Amino acid sequence: MEEKKVIRMDEHKNKNKVHKLSGKKILLGIVAVLILTVVIIAGTCKTKQIKISGLSYYTEAEVKKAVVENGYIDNSVAYFLKCKIASPDLLPFIDSIHVRINRPDTITVEVKEKKRAGCLLYNGKYVYFDKNGYALESYEKKYDDVPLVTGLKYDELVMSSIIRISSLRVSVRTTSVTTSTALS
Numbered sequence: 001m002e003e004k005k006v007i008r009m010d011e012h013k014n015k016n017k018v019h020k021l022s023g024k025k026i027l028l029g030i031v032a033v034l035i036l037t038v039v040i041i042a043g044t045c046k047t048k049q050i051k052i053s054g055l056s057y058y059t060e061a062e063v064k065k066a067v068v069e070n071g072y073i074d075n076s077v078a079y080f081l082k083c084k085i086a087s088p089d090l091l092p093f094i095d096s097i098h099v100r101i102n103r104p105d106t107i108t109v110e111v112k113e114k115k116r117a118g119c120l121l122y123n124g125k126y127v128y129f130d131k132n133g134y135a136l137e138s139y140e141k142k143y144d145d146v147p148l149v150t151g152l153k154y155d156e157l158v159m160s161s162i163i164r165i166s167s168l169r170v171s172v173r174t175t176s177v178t179t180s181t182a183l184s
Helices: 009-016 023-044 060-069 076-085
Strands: 049-053 094-103 106-113 118-122 125-129 134-139 148-153 167-173
Touching: 023 076, 049 060, 060 106, 076 094, 076 106
Parallel strands: 049 106, 118 148
Antiparallel strands: 094 106, 118 125, 125 134, 148 167
16 A cells, blocks of 8 residues: 655745844844953953153153052053043153053053153242143153243142243253264
8 A cells, every 4th residue: 555645835845945134133143242342352352561752751651550549451452442532641741642452361551652842940849831822730840851931920830730820031041952964
């Protein structure tokens, strides 16, 4: 006796059907990959070393301290991305910074410093100002290449404000540098 095989049409359709992924499943997969990526980066990119370059006036310790105190994130990738979005204000005479990832645990902060236009002696400290006349910082140390301006009369000096001059008899004391070139 011969058995007849009966194939139903709905079974035949299911064998040849290609499974389509729904939009929800695709979105869920993308979200899962993103979460996994964030977890891996958070776990493997802890910053252990911060290198500083491009300094003229500030010390490496001053800049490192300013980096840590102004929105520092202890993850090299996260801090890199944060600085790309919005560069932090570190110190008065830092014009800009650029963060570079050297290794997953090491970043380099490249600093571009503003030029100090001059300084005033005020209450035993040197008050440094920029080219626009804003008093930006005071130090007990006088930098040799920054001119000392004397003869100004002012009531007070307020940091991060323009220097208001009430009387003017300016004298700028600088160290002159002469360069001689030999012709051959």
